[in-house]
Amino acid sequence: MTASEPTILISGAGIAGPIVAYWLEQFGFSPTVVERAPALRVGGHPVDLWGSAVEVVERMGVLPEIEAASTRNDLGVMLAEGQRPVEIDLKRLVVEIADQHIEIMRGRLVSVLYERTKADVEYLFGNSITALDEGAGGVRVSFERGAPREFALVIGADGQHSNVRRL
Numbered sequence: 001m002t003a004s005e006p007t008i009l010i011s012g013a014g015i016a017g018p019i020v021a022y023w024l025e026q027f028g029f030s031p032t033v034v035e036r037a038p039a040l041r042v043g044g045h046p047v048d049l050w051g052s053a054v055e056v057v058e059r060m061g062v063l064p065e066i067e068a069a070s071t072r073n074d075l076g077v078m079l080a081e082g083q084r085p086v087e088i089d090l091k092r093l094v095v096e097i098a099d100q101h102i103e104i105m106r107g108r109l110v111s112v113l114y115e116r117t118k119a120d121v122e123y124l125f126g127n128s129i130t131a132l133d134e135g136a137g138g139v140r141v142s143f144e145r146g147a148p149r150e151f152a153l154v155i156g157a158d159g160q161h162s163n164v165r166r167l
Contacts (some may be wrong), residue, residue: 001037004030005028005029005030006028006030006152006153007030007031007032007129007138007150007151007152008024008030008031008032008152008153008154008155009031009032009033009034009046009073009139009141009149009151009153009155010024010031010032010033010034010153010154010155010156011033011034011035011128011129011154011155011156011157011160011162011164012033012034012035012156012158012162012164013033013034013035013037013040013041013054013110013123013125014045014110014157014158014159015022015109015110015113016118016157016165017033017035017157017158018033018110018113018114018116018121019056019060019113020155021033021117022060022113022117022120022121022156025117025121026080026126030122031121031122032121032122032123032124032151033117033121033122033123033124034118034124034127034128034129034143035075035123035124035125035126035127036126036127036128036158037125037126038113038125038126039125039126040110040125041107041108041110042107042108042110042111043106043107044048044104044105044106044110045105046071046073046103046104046105046106047104047105047106047109048101048102048103049066049099049100049102049103049104049109050100050101051099051101053065054100054101054102055100056137057150060113060116061116062112063115065112066102066109066112067102068102069104069105069108069109069112070102070103070104071103071104071105073103074089074090076088077100078091084131124143124146126145126153127143127144127145127146128143128144128163129141129142129143129154129163129164129167130142130143130144130163131167132154132164132167137150137155138150138151138152138153139151139152139153141154
């Protein structure tokens with residue numbers, strides 16, 4: 001990162017935050033990701049990547065890791081009271097919906113994205129945005145911990161009930 005690169009703050013280190021940070025860095029920006037949690041949140045349910053989402057992670061260079069960590073859930077079973085279970089070949093169903101599909105546990109996906117970005121992106125864990133003051137030169141951001149900083153842009157990539165959305 002150099003002083004001439006526009007700085008951008010991204011709130012949220014889940015799935016969207018690291019992806020946005022990766023692409024911003026690729027295009028010459030200097031991204032910082034702030035995350036309220038003290039460390040990466042690696043829990044959660046399975047996440048489905050379809051079509052263009054698979055293409056995005058492929059372009060990021062992490063598709064092999066994501067495929068290796070996929071759930072490999074290829075069979076679904078429908079149950080109806082009083083009837084025999086019906087097995088569904090999910091691979092055949094997926095072909096009808098999109099040409100590419102991967103199911104991966106959310107925590108594993110977040111870990112892969114973080115590992116891909118951590119060398120080029122500043123991460124601030126255990127912190128959150130408390131105030132945003134937009135001016136002619138950008139946005140002055142106040143944090144729960146640490147001194148205020150200036151950014152050219154602030155992006156909310158955090159939960160729908162986040163403080164950033166309220167601000």
